[in-house]
Amino acid sequence: MPQTARRARAAKAAKLQSAAFRRTRSDHSRELAEDYVELIADLIDERGLARGTDVAGRLGVANATVVKMLKRLQDAGLVTQEPYREINLTGEGWLLAENGRKRHRIVENFLLALGLSEETARIDSEGIEHHVSDETLKAMARFVARNS
Amino acid sequence: MPQTARRARAAKAAKLQSAAFRRTRSDHSRELAEDYVELIADLIDERGLARGTDVAGRLGVANATVVKMLKRLQDAGLVTQEPYREINLTGEGWLLAENGRKRHRIVENFLLALGLSEETARIDSEGIEHHVSDETLKAMARFVARNS
DNA sequence: GTAAGAGTTTAGCCTTTGCTAAACTTAATT
DNA sequence: AATTAAGTTTAGCAAAGGCTAAACTCTTAC
Known part of the structure; x- marks a missing residue:
């Protein structure tokens, strides 16, 4: 059993x-x-x-x-x-801000590469940004690099 | 009120x-x-x-x-x-739960399709789930369908 | 130099989401 | 039946993040 x-x-x-x-x-x-x-x-x-x-x-x-x-x-x-x-x-503070902006940029570009509208990409990236691990972030960056 | x-x-x-x-x-x-x-x-x-x-x-x-x-x-x-x-x-309550589980499943499968580990997919999907618009969710589902 | 307007701070309140410790209920064991 | 273990509830507290209204400071225009 x-x-x-x-x-x-x-x-x-x-x-x-x-x-x-x-x-x-x-x-x-x-x-x-x-x-x-x-x-x-x-x-x-x-x-x-x-x-x-x-x-x-x-x-x-x-x-x-x-x-x-x-x-x-x-x-x-x-x-x-x-x-x-x-x-x-x-x-x-600047370090944290820079890091956040970088994450933000990656997530937003990823959503755009996925085919979403600019509006949606902006809004959703704001929400998602903080919940994405480094591993996922790297995968997103790779995806953006391959699809642009 | x-x-x-x-x-x-x-x-x-x-x-x-x-x-x-x-x-x-x-x-x-x-x-x-x-x-x-x-x-x-x-x-x-x-x-x-x-x-x-x-x-x-x-x-x-x-x-x-x-x-x-x-x-x-x-x-x-x-x-x-x-x-x-x-x-x-x-x-x-059941409706809400079902809806949440569906979103959850899509996000998690999407992260897996992106090439992430099961561990990461599980953890990140938990965080991301609530911040994904319907539009993004649809795009994720499409992606999963194409890449499986 | 003073008065007005823009911007900042303080004071006091509220709700949410957490906690611990103690009281209580239910179910299981003897 | 009585004791105990497991689970639930209550009571009381705290911190975070909001708000409004009123007091304060700074700058600018007279």
């Missing part, structure tokens, strides 16, 4: 699955941080500086929410800001 | 800004519900019934958390449960 084996397999699968879920959940905070940092980097590149209002506007969030979040990002060493002044990224 | 109104107002106000960000964020609660419902369906199919402990174990979460969540899912009309008894899905 493969009952024991089946149970063992089930247990193993359960453990792995719960790991996957836990990973997903604990990444939420990190995802948000990445969104902020990526956006701040974009704003600095686009208009020379990033202000709270701009961030709030683009994220569709209240000013006060941004203030609170920026405090956390400062504590995390990703951002610097003096009171009533514009937002800047630390070295670590 | 003021929640919905507030969100609607906020959405309208920030309409020109990034819809993708807000969509991602507001979907979190829905995603969690889908994860629960999908898992409950799996448990019922696998072992004939779903208990709180099983759900807690697979999601990597405390029992009390599951209890609280189940209350919400009951309020949402997705789940039924009598005190100290096993968990059941309503008709709507």
